[in-house]
Amino acid sequence: MTLFLETNIYQFFGRFHTMLVHLPIGFIVLAICFELISIKKKTDFNLAISYAFLFAALSGVLSVILGLMLASDGGYNESTLNIHKWTGISLTLVSFVLFYVKRKQALVLWAKKSYPILIILIVGLLFVAGHNGGKLTHGSDYLLEHAPNSIRTLVGMKPVRERVTDLEEALVYEDVIHPILESKCNVCHNSDKAKGELLLVDAEGIMKGGENGAVIVPGDVKASELFRRITLNPIHKDFMPTEGRTPLTNEETMLIQWWIEEGATFEKKIVELNLTDRTKGYLKEVGIGLEKTFIESLELQRVHDTIIASIKAEGFKIKTVTNNSTLLDVSYSPYTKTLLTGKKMDVLLKAKTNVVWLNLSGIDLSKEVISKIGGFKHLVEFRASNTNFSNTDVKQLENLRYLEYLNLYGNPISDASIASFTKLTSLQKLYLWKTNLSDEGLKSIRANLKQTEIVSGI
């Protein structure tokens, strides 16, 4: 029986609970669906329904047994576990009762009367058991974890603090250490499932430590149990995270070391600690202190609603680049019946500092319209495929210093435009497919724009 000694057989079977528990749920839902159909179609599904309840009850028994085995390992929030356990057991019992009552429903009055009550009861139990099971597996705030802040505050949860990634501003615990623990450790070390009696979700839990006492000794990594656990050989039984979960990356481990050495503070900013270039490199790996892109660095006033409305009235589609952005994404649909005129462009120019994406693909562009495009100094993406850009027109784009994406697919441009393209040094992507550029011409653009990916069909 070495198998029993070496491994925890309870745990081995217990783990199947989380999977099998969906079976009774499925049968109950199926029974209720059949019930609704039979009411609607006035047909009799009684036999099928009662058997669905029987299968729910039988698979429920198995789930309960496996669940008790899983719980025997401990480390779960007791009250959540109790609610989950007893609602789960009740659910199984009510399923047996429903199996019986459903068969009698047509024959005896008490069965007919109690049936709808039992259905309501089982649905209620299903929600409570399921929700608490979710809490045990994913943590107590799993349901609203990704809810918008307005909903979180409404139910009394702490609003999510947006992670600061600016090196000067970021906090060492909130923006560096907490996200690491959150992604790699806290499925098992939260208030509903505190494995080793250790909570790693906040300062209090981290400093309190686990069943064997403190896990962090500020300033002393060697004495910090948490650090020992993450730096062991991954096959060691004490290695964290357990169960083959994704271990910390080297950079994450080094950052935790740095944080402990620097006194394991919870309030300070990164820049208040000793910061070497090497640490800065690790911080970059977790997304702190990266250079901002041009768009991210733009801080502009919001364009007034009346201006937006006047632009819309000219037939443009206009929206913000992301939900709360002040930057604008504008297009003019080729299916718009009216021609795009210089006057319409003048209206759009009222928002010129905010327009970063512009799409005029498939539209007949007059010289006048094209002459205005250079006015959108902050353009980052410009799409004008299948229009009538000529060599001289490309010249109008020369001043767009921030242009990263340019699509001139299917335009009558030729080698005379090469000089203009070579001035667009911010370009990351350039589409020149189906133009009149010669192979030599494309080669010369490629030689000048080494950083740019050029899509030309050759």
Ligand code: HEC
């Ligand atoms: C899959 C679940 C799981 C994950 C993920 C996990 N742990 Fe654990 N952890 C456990 C279990 C179970 C124990 C108790 C058994 C033991 O001490 O090894 C434990 C115990 C610990 C202890 C010892 C507490 C004490 O006082 O004995 C520390 C420290 C620890 N974990 C740190 C971490 C860190 C840091 C991470 C993330 C890198 C992590 N754990 C991720 C399951 C997990």
